[in-house]
């Protein structure tokens with residue numbers, strides 16, 4: 001009697017284990033942590049949370065108990081003292097410039113560019129330099145939590161190869177500029193190469209190829225228009241510096257009787273998928289133009305402070321519903337690292353001190369800029385997906 005009872009209960013336990021196993025969905029890995037920060041529409045922070053992953057997709061997020069009940073995986077990463085959060089998005093940088101770190105500090109942007117950086121690039125930048133400079137930058141980004149970045153530099157096909165090797169995601173802008181560059185001697189040659197680059201990475205899971213006219217003051221108007229046409233032809237982004245310094249702003253007003261934003265709008269350059277860096281001196285009318293075009297913006301507090309470019313009206317821009325992410329800018333003169341944690345800290349403090357309001361840009365909003373808002377700013381597809389939430 002006792003024996004048969006034991007057999008019966010053993011069978012019952014075995015059957016219930018089988019039932020649990022068959023009810024569980026197979027995934028590739030389960031990650032658990034003390035806190036899971038979702039950045040979903042409800043901004044859930046789940047204590048003792050877990051994430052189920054299959055292939056390159058997050059299948060489910062919930063409490064560890066719920067995920068363990070619903071899923072089984074051959075690989076587990078359990079970190080009971082850790083925070084599991086979305087990867088950080090660096091919306092503006094020039095990765096390979098990490099090899100120029102410390103070359104020229106404490107200078108005005110125009111002086112820094114014209115006297116130091118452009119000559120140093122002409123002398124040193126080749127495919128090898130870009131490969132190793134980018135590799136160094138990617139190691140630094142990955143170690144500080146960045147998984148996606150927007151780049152503007154030369155030899156972007158090499159940047160793409162290195163980015164794929166590192167397993168990061170990149171919106172990679174091939175630079176087009178109105179003087180002989182390290183990779184192509186004319187903007188027309190850059191455009192031809194950019195088109196090939198766009199064809200090469202048309203449907204890559206990690207790389208979004210882009211055209212990157214440097215700025216309104218370094219690229220002739222007819223070339224700016226060709227850049228826009230190329231980006232639209234391939235439905236890829238145009239990446240550009242915009243209204244970074246007072247000098248840029250005042251020169252545009254003097255020469256064109258328009259702000260840089262209004263001038264680009266008049267040329268049709270903003271009519272399409274665009275990621276614009278800085279927007280420090282934009283007016284209310286400019287912000288309305290940027291919102292109308294759905295332009296994504298990159299705020300670079302370290303760079304803006306170091307070069308004394310000014311303070312971007314971030315709180316106002318976000319209030320207008322524009323997607324503005326955070327960026328480190330290049331690691332030479334305009335910043336000295338790729339640390340997005342520092343950018344979050346500085347972005348919040350810069351808005352507080354410039355508006356006189358300690359409630360301006362609270363931590364949650366700064367973290368959103370570094371993650372979900374940055375993703376929307378850099379990639380329109382993300383923006384559309386996010387809007388469906």
Ligand SMILES: [Zn+2]
Nearest residue numbers: 241277329330
């Ligand atoms: Zn830049």
